Amino acid sequence: MAQWIEACGKDDIDEEDVMRFDHGGKTYAIYRSPDDKFYATDGLCTHEKIHLADGLVMDNIIECPKHNGRFDYRTGEAKGAPVCINLKTYPVKVDGGKVLIDVG
Amino acid sequence: MTNGMVIVGGGMAGARAIVNLRASGYEGAITLVGEETLLPYDRPPLSKAMITDEQEPQPAWLLDESMLVSLNATVLRGVRAKSIDRASKTLHLEDGVSLSYEKLLIATGAKPRRLTLPGGELGYTLRDYADGDHLRNRIRNSAAVAIIGGGFIGLEVAASARKLGAAVTVIEAQPRILMRGVPQEIADVVHARHEAAGVAMQVGTGLSAIEIDGVVLADGRKIKADIVIAGIGATPQTALAEQAGLAVDNGITCDATLRTADADIFAAGDCCSFPHQLFGNKRMRLEAWRNATDQANVATENMLGGSKAYTAVPWFWSDQHDLSLQIAGVPGDGVETVRRQLSDQAFIIFHRDASGRLVGASGIGPGNSIARDVKLAEMLIARSAAPASAALADASVGLKSLLKG
Ligand SMILES: Cc1cc2nc3c(=O)[nH]c(=O)nc-3n(C[C@H](O)[C@H](O)[C@H](O)COP(=O)(O)OP(=O)(O)OC[C@H]3O[C@@H](n4cnc5c(N)ncnc54)[C@H](O)[C@@H]3O)c2cc1C
Ligand code: FES
Numbered sequence: 001m002a003q004w005i006e007a008c009g010k011d012d013i014d015e016e017d018v019m020r021f022d023h024g025g026k027t028y029a030i031y032r033s034p035d036d037k038f039y040a041t042d043g044l045c046t047h048e049k050i051h052l053a054d055g056l057v058m059d060n061i062i063e064c065p066k067h068n069g070r071f072d073y074r075t076g077e078a079k080g081a082p083v084c085i086n087l088k089t090y091p092v093k094v095d096g097g098k099v100l101i102d103v104g
Numbered sequence: 105m106t107n108g109m110v111i112v113g114g115g116m117a118g119a120r121a122i123v124n125l126r127a128s129g130y131e132g133a134i135t136l137v138g139e140e141t142l143l144p145y146d147r148p149p150l151s152k153a154m155i156t157d158e159q160e161p162q163p164a165w166l167l168d169e170s171m172l173v174s175l176n177a178t179v180l181r182g183v184r185a186k187s188i189d190r191a192s193k194t195l196h197l198e199d200g201v202s203l204s205y206e207k208l209l210i211a212t213g214a215k216p217r218r219l220t221l222p223g224g225e226l227g228y229t230l231r232d233y234a235d236g237d238h239l240r241n242r243i244r245n246s247a248a249v250a251i252i253g254g255g256f257i258g259l260e261v262a263a264s265a266r267k268l269g270a271a272v273t274v275i276e277a278q279p280r281i282l283m284r285g286v287p288q289e290i291a292d293v294v295h296a297r298h299e300a301a302g303v304a305m306q307v308g309t310g311l312s313a314i315e316i317d318g319v320v321l322a323d324g325r326k327i328k329a330d331i332v333i334a335g336i337g338a339t340p341q342t343a344l345a346e347q348a349g350l351a352v353d354n355g356i357t358c359d360a361t362l363r364t365a366d367a368d369i370f371a372a373g374d375c376c377s378f379p380h381q382l383f384g385n386k387r388m389r390l391e392a393w394r395n396a397t398d399q400a401n402v403a404t405e406n407m408l409g410g411s412k413a414y415t416a417v418p419w420f421w422s423d424q425h426d427l428s429l430q431i432a433g434v435p436g437d438g439v440e441t442v443r444r445q446l447s448d449q450a451f452i453i454f455h456r457d458a459s460g461r462l463v464g465a466s467g468i469g470p471g472n473s474i475a476r477d478v479k480l481a482e483m484l485i486a487r488s489a490a491p492a493s494a495a496l497a498d499a500s501v502g503l504k505s506l507l508k509g
Contacts, residue, residue, distance in 0.1 A: 016504070054472035056479045065475030066421070068394065081120065081397060 002091075003104030007040070010097045018062060018073075020053035023103060028090065029053050030099060031073045033060060038092045039073050040101040046078065046085035107135040107178075109407060110195055110205035112185040112344060114138025116146065116393060117211035117373030119166040120400035122177045130408055134177040135203055137195070141182040142233055143167055148393055150236035151260035152423055155243060156267050163233050188348035190366055207368050207407040210345055210356055211400065214338035214374040214391060219252065223314035227334035230257055242331045246270055250319050250329035254281030254307065256422045258335030259294065263424040266301050273304040273327050275319065280307055287435060287453045289443070290468045297425050338391060340375045353377050355389035360413040362403040370407055372399035381415050382486065383434050383463070392420040417482045426470050432482040435464035442496045450474050454481065460490040477503055 007021040013032040020043055021028045027043030029052045045052055045064040054065040062073045069083030076087035091102040109125055109132065111118045118136050125134055138144070145163035154161045172179060184198040188208065195203045216229035230239060239261065243249055249265045251258045254276030266272045274281070282291040299305055310322030318328040342352045350364045351357035355377030362370050362378055373396035379385040395418060402414045421430045438455025445451045450469025457463045465481030467474030480503035484491060491506045 050472065054475055056476045063479060065472035065479075068419075068479070081123070 001104045002102050004093070004100045005103050007092075007099050007101050010038075010094055010099055013038075013099075016057050016059070018053050018055065018057050020051060021101070026103070027051065028101060028103070029062065029073070030092070030101065031057060031062065033074070038094055038099050040090040040092045041071070041073055041076050041087040045069055045083065046087060047083045052087075106133070106193075106206050107203040108133030108205070109135070109207055109209070109404075110203050111136040111209045111211060112138075112195070113211035113213055113341075113373070113375075114140060114144045114179060114181070115211060115213045115373065116144070116166065116396035117213070117400040117403075118209070119144035120397045121209050121211060121372065121404045122167065122172075122175055124401045124404040125408070126175050126177075128405055128408055130404075132206070134175070136177065136179045137183060137185050137197060137203070138179065138181055139184040140232060143169070143172075143179065143181070145233060146393075147231070150230060150233065151257050152264060154236045155240045155261065155264035161237065161240065185344055188344060188369070190348055190369070193368060205368070207370065209400075209403055209407060210364075210369065210371045210375060211373045211396075212341035212344060212375045213396075214340045216334070217337045217339055219311075219314060219334050219336065221311055221313055223316075224334075226314045226316065227252060227332045229334050230261065231338070239331075239333065243268055243270055246330035248318075248329045249273070250275065250327055250332045251335060252311065252319070252332065253335040253337070254278070254305075255284070255335050255337065256282070256420075258333070259298065259424050260422060261333055261335065262298060262303050263301065266298075266303055266425075271304075272302070273306060273329065274298065275306045275309050275311060275321070275327070277310050278308065281305070285431065285435060286429075287441060287455075287466050289441075289451075289453055290429060290466050293468050294424060294427065294429065297427055301425050338374070340377075340389060342375060345369075345371070345375075353387060360385075360415075361406045361411055362399055362414055363406060370403040372396065372403040378414060380418075380434075381413055382417065382488070383437060386434075386437075388418075388434075390418050390420075392418065394419050415486075417485045419478075419482060427468055428470075428472060428474070429466070429468045430474060430478040431464070431466045432478050433462070433464035433485040435466050437463040440493075442493045444477070444497055444499050446473060446477065446499055452477055452481065454496045456490070456493070462489055462491060462496075480504055480507060483507055 013019045016034045029043045031039040050066040070079040076089040144166040186198045187196045219227045248271040251274045313320045340355045345356040356371040358378045377389045398416045435455045440456045442454040450473040452467040455464035467478045495501045
């Protein structure tokens with residue numbers, strides 16, 4: 001069942017950047033792409049549970065700050081060693097100035 | 105029939121080589137020979153989580169049986185490669201088996217240097233999983249731990265042992281810790297953090313002997329310890345290459361494509377010496393995790409007929425207490441430093457050469473606070489960029505904007 005939660009304001013994240021969002025004991029990462037779209041994934045790297053929000057966003061890739069594991073944040077796809085497990089992604093919508101994610 | 109692509113050494117580079125040979129579309133035989141009895145596993149945890157974790161540790165596998173089945177690769181474990189017959193392209197193993205190769209990758213890594221002073225054999229070293237398991241148990245049963253050498257591995261073990269509550273002394277002969285490749289300002293932060301955690305830091309202190317119950321310093325003082333651990337560097341494993349008549353220059357001498365003078369033999373990882381095109385073709389050998397991965401990727405591509413040069417920017421991390429340190433590039437090539445303060449406790453030192461080119465970035469801070477900017481610095485280094493000092497120093501100027509500018 002859909003469960004939309006307000007994660008942040010649209011302008012809280014720069015273009016081509018990422019922000020951490022904690023909710024219900026879980027941590028998420030919210031992204032704003034260079035073409036101004038919003039995405040959300042699990043907040044922790046699938047390699048060693050490191051917060052991805054400390055990582056670098058370049059184009060559609062988030063790079064983990066710990067050992068440079070790379071994911072496509074739009075699909076969650078792991079892009080090679082050392083990460084081999086994909087990231088879970090969550091639906092996102094922008095409503096007014098707010099970014100909502102479906103954690104349901 | 106040959107054994108196809110043959111790899112010596114089942115560490116990070118060897119494991120990665122198998123994966124990349126297949127990812128590059130190679131369909132022939134792959135055989136890896138490793139002297140360790142375990143399948144390839146990751147070494148960085150050995151000085152960190154392996155010692156401190158409450159749960160019984162497990163190797164962090166790089167490859168497991170099911171992956172090897174799907175990669176269709178043979179791994180011969182617990183056997184050393186003894187010699188190479190280059191004329192017949194044959195690798196001889198210690199157990200009498202011979203493998204004929206199309207191309208050979210030497211990924212034999214490095215082994216810890218041993219203490220040579222009186223009682224040196226009493227000092228433990230850390231390189232493989234068995235060492236890690238042994239240290240984990242010994243440290244847990246020791247009231248006092250002495251660590252010889254203020255390099256990365258010694259300091260990481262010091263932090264881990266301190267976390268377990270042992271009294272820890274670090275003894276470094278040089279005037280400061282991390283003399284090799286780490287700027288003073290960062291070494292100072294690391295030093296202070298160890299002291300704050302209760303580690304006794306003895307720098308500029310020589311040793312005269314190791315005894316069963318501790319170490320004797322050059323000035324005659326005795327430091328009691330239940331276990332002595334030496335982290336005094338590592339030596340590249342080059343014997344196989346030397347025996348085969350290949351050149352060795354602090355590592356197996358390769359060209360920029362990681363090929364030795366023999367067109368069918370390549371090297372990658374901690375054992376490999378290569379000229380780095382980004383740094384004036386300076387010959388270097390790196391002991392770093394990502395280097396082992398990236399070099400295995402390049403070497404295997406070239407084993408399959410490519411001619412790609414290895415040009416990745418050197419990069420290394422170390423975790424001690426709550427601090428993470430990352431170093432990109434070759435700080436030692438810099439003649440001038442610029443400091444960027446990211447927060448109270450996090451900063452980056454940029455290293456610029458005489459022409460103003462960015463050649464290195466060294467960062468330290470809690471958690472992963474410096475990772476993003478070190479990564480951007482790495483990208484600037486890769487482009488041979490020469491950003492203005494004022495922009496580098498000003499934390500309100502995004503490094504990403506320098507990259508795009
Ligand atoms: C305790 C520890 C902590 C580390 N922490 C970090 C870190 O935080 N960050 C970082 O960037 N790097 C770190 N490193 C470095 C990193 O692990 C190494 O750079 C990496 O393991 C190198 O991989 P390699 O495959 O070249 O060599 P190795 O991993 O050493 O593998 C070589 C293998 O070859 C085998 N071998 C050697 N000779 C023969 C022979 N003749 N026949 C058959 N097999 C042979 C060896 O037994 C070994 O299994 C750490 C290393 C250690 C030991
Ligand atoms: S924790 Fe993310 S790549 Fe290792």
